[in-house]
Amino acid sequence: MAGIVRLTKVTKEYPRSGVALRNVSCEVDKGEFVFLTGPSGSGKSTLLKLLSFVERPTDGEVKISGYSSVTIKSRDIPMLRRRLGIVFQDFRLLPDRTIEANVAFALEVTGVPTANIGPRVARLLTQVGLASKATSLPHELSGGELQRVAIARALANDPFVLLADEPTGNLDERATRGVFQLLRDINASGTAVIMATHDLSLIEWSGLRYIELDHGSLVYDGTDASRFTADGRRR
Amino acid sequence: MRLAIRESLLAFRRAPLLGLLSITTIAFSLFAFGLFGLVAVNLQAALRDVEDRVEIRVFLADGTSEDAVATLLGDASAFPEVAQAGFVSPDSGLARARQELPEFKDVLDVAVLPASIEVRLKDGFRDPAQVKEVASRLESYPAVDEVRYGEEWVEKLYKIRTIAAVAGSGLGLVFALVAIIIIGSTIRMAVLARAREIEIMRLVGATNWFVRSPYLIDGLVKGLLGGAVALLLTWIASNIISRNLVTTTFFEPWQVGAGLAAGALIGFCGSAVSVGRHLKQVWREEG
Numbered sequence: 001m002a003g004i005v006r007l008t009k010v011t012k013e014y015p016r017s018g019v020a021l022r023n024v025s026c027e028v029d030k031g032e033f034v035f036l037t038g039p040s041g042s043g044k045s046t047l048l049k050l051l052s053f054v055e056r057p058t059d060g061e062v063k064i065s066g067y068s069s070v071t072i073k074s075r076d077i078p079m080l081r082r083r084l085g086i087v088f089q090d091f092r093l094l095p096d097r098t099i100e101a102n103v104a105f106a107l108e109v110t111g112v113p114t115a116n117i118g119p120r121v122a123r124l125l126t127q128v129g130l131a132s133k134a135t136s137l138p139h140e141l142s143g144g145e146l147q148r149v150a151i152a153r154a155l156a157n158d159p160f161v162l163l164a165d166e167p168t169g170n171l172d173e174r175a176t177r178g179v180f181q182l183l184r185d186i187n188a189s190g191t192a193v194i195m196a197t198h199d200l201s202l203i204e205w206s207g208l209r210y211i212e213l214d215h216g217s218l219v220y221d222g223t224d225a226s227r228f229t230a231d232g233r234r235r
Numbered sequence: 236m237r238l239a240i241r242e243s244l245l246a247f248r249r250a251p252l253l254g255l256l257s258i259t260t261i262a263f264s265l266f267a268f269g270l271f272g273l274v275a276v277n278l279q280a281a282l283r284d285v286e287d288r289v290e291i292r293v294f295l296a297d298g299t300s301e302d303a304v305a306t307l308l309g310d311a312s313a314f315p316e317v318a319q320a321g322f323v324s325p326d327s328g329l330a331r332a333r334q335e336l337p338e339f340k341d342v343l344d345v346a347v348l349p350a351s352i353e354v355r356l357k358d359g360f361r362d363p364a365q366v367k368e369v370a371s372r373l374e375s376y377p378a379v380d381e382v383r384y385g386e387e388w389v390e391k392l393y394k395i396r397t398i399a400a401v402a403g404s405g406l407g408l409v410f411a412l413v414a415i416i417i418i419g420s421t422i423r424m425a426v427l428a429r430a431r432e433i434e435i436m437r438l439v440g441a442t443n444w445f446v447r448s449p450y451l452i453d454g455l456v457k458g459l460l461g462g463a464v465a466l467l468l469t470w471i472a473s474n475i476i477s478r479n480l481v482t483t484t485f486f487e488p489w490q491v492g493a494g495l496a497a498g499a500l501i502g503f504c505g506s507a508v509s510v511g512r513h514l515k516q517v518w519r520e521e522g
Contacts, residue, residue: 052438075443082440092435105432109441157440 003027004192005051005161010060012046012216020046022216023060028194030160033187035203036196038213044196047213048165051194052086053077065160082110085154085191089166091146093138099149100125100134106156124152128182144175151182155191162186164195168202176202200228240452247453253421254457257505260417261461261498262468264410269469269486269494271403276490277483278396285392289361289384291354293373296380299350303378308352310376316360316369323351349380363390411501418457418505422450426513433514450510451503458502462495469494 005028012021021043028034036044049055050062053069062069067080093102100121107117125131128148138146147167154162164183168176180202187193197203203210204225212220220227247254293311295304304322311320323331328348333340354373356366366389370382426433436446470485477483486494 078437078440078442080440081438084440086438092431092438094432094435105435106439109436109445110439111445153439 004030004065005194006061006063007047007050008061008063010050010057010062012043012050012055013058019216021050021057021213024213024216024218025060026211026218026221028161028192031187031190031192033184033193033208034195035206035208035210036194036213037198037200037203037210038219040198041215042213043216044213045165046216048086048163048194048196051161051163052084053080078110082157083159083161085151085157085159085162087147087150087154087162087164087167089169091138091143091150093146093149093153095138098135098137099130099141102138102149103153103156106153110157112157120156124155125149127155128152142175143171144178147171147175147179148182151179151186155186159191161192161194164193166196166198168197168199180206200225204228240449253424257414257418257421257457257502258461258464260410260414261458261501262464264407264414264501265462265465265494265498266468267410268403268407268497269465270472271399271406272486272490273469273473273483274399275396275403276486278392278399280484282392282396285389287361289356289366289389291356291366291370291373291382291384293352293354293379294381294383295350295352295378297349299378304350304352307373307376307378311352311354311373314369314372316356316365317354318357319355321353323353325350363393411497414461414501415505415508418454418502419509422454422506422509423513425450425453426510446514447507447510450506454502454504454506455499456502458498458500458505459495460498461502462498465498466491466494 007024007026010021010024011019013019024043024047036047038044046055050057050069051064053062053064053067053072056062056069064080065083067076072080094105097105103121103124104117107120108114112120122131122134125134128151130145130148130152133141133145138149141149147170151162151167162183167183168179171179176199183193183195207223207225209223210220210225211218293307295307308320308322311317325348328351332348354369356369360366360369366384370384373379374382433446466486473483473485
């Protein structure tokens with residue numbers, strides 16, 4: 001399988017806070033689902049920032065579907081981001097716009113013809129199970145629903161990779177499972193998903209591949225969740 | 236593009252007072268420029284009129300031989316700056332003076348004028364420096380007693396025009412700078428107020444140009460409006476002066492266009508300088 005995301009000896013150092021990632025190499029294949037875990041400050045968010053090209057590595061190379069952090073031109077970054085879906089713990093929706101307007105926003109600002117936007121938004125909201133809330137405002141929705149809206153927006157431009165930074169961090173157990181199932185469904189239709197999470201039980205329960213970071217270094221890459229019980233991190 | 240225009244309208248509706256302030260400062264900056272410009276334009280017209288009539292009068296020493304006069308006439312005509320040089324005998328000089336200055340008829344009846352040579356310069360060689368140059372060259376001839384060319388007031392007119400142009404440019408420049416700063420800070424507020432939108436635009440892959448364009452259009456439109464207000468004010472001022480003091484000419488169409496363009500440029504620059512800096516700030520903090 002082709003590695004759609006590849007990190008080669010990636011180091012990221014910040015002038016003030018020091019090394020955030022140290023010599024990290026890994027690969028994510030097309031259509032794969034990978035968790036990214038590790039304690040706070042281990043470098044998960046930095047890794048996601050590198051993947052979305054918000055930051056560039058100090059050393060090494062980040063490569064996503066042919067775009068390389070070494071050679072990419074600034075003007076190509078927006079084009080890359082159109083093929084990435086990005087979801088955050090705090091949803092990052094526009095509070096003064098309706099749910100459908102929030103999803104439409106991603107299409108409007110990337111130059112999708114107006115005539116195509118309406119039907120596309122309706123389809124996306126149906127996909128995440130929120131067709132009936134299209135005209136609601138964000139404050140009228142629950143956390144789980146808000147994250148579904150954010151996911152619908154992330155899917156707007158048909159991404160080949162979905163990056164999710166603690167998407168269930170603010171959600172209760174039930175909502176967490178719902179959002180996770182939605183991400184699995186999206187993954188099943190061929191989109192690779194990289195999901196950062198603290199939720200070890202979710203990783204354990206899913207039995208999926210996870211990459212563990214600690215103090216900026218990659219310490220584990222595999223599917224063996226029994227490690228969590230062994231070293232006492234889970235009761 | 237339509238979305239960009241819609242977003243810039245939204246920005247104006249959110250902070251109309253700031254918008255008006257920007258337009259007003261641009262208008263004043265260009266109004267200051269316009270008033271002095273008007274003075275310069277009118278002086279320029281007057282100068283052109285005067286220049287057309289610039290001539291050098293070379294008075295000859297008493298008893299200059301005909302040969303010396305002929306040599307001087309020949310030499311003067313051969314100067315590259317000179318269009319025409321002609322001999323004016325004492326009699327014809329007096330006759331002309333009587334005709335041109337009838338109020339001094341009594342004096343002129345008994346006056347004696349020396350013979351002179353009248354030198355007219357070619358177009359493009361009539362500014363004070365060149366006139367002076369030709370005059371001093373003529374002065375060096377032994378047959379020449381005195382050279383006159385109305386130097387004082389030609390130079391004075393030129394000086395006033397230069398002062399008007401410099402003062403107008405200086406004052407206009409200061410106001411333009413103030414306008415750029417004010418526009419910059421309104422853009423800053425607009426950018427910070429919409430930090431979240433901008434962040435999301437970036438995340439979903441809006442191009443840099445797309446993120447910037449509403450602010451740039453905003454600045455451009457405010458600049459154009461400012462320029463239009465300034466032109467209106469200048470036009471009113473010009474009319475008031477024409478009615479009460481002296482007849483003035485207003486700007487040529489291309490100068491009106493340049494005024495509008497200058498407004499647009501000020502607005503655009505103010506936005507461009509500010510938007511780049513603050514977008515980066517927003518992106519760093521939120522990204």
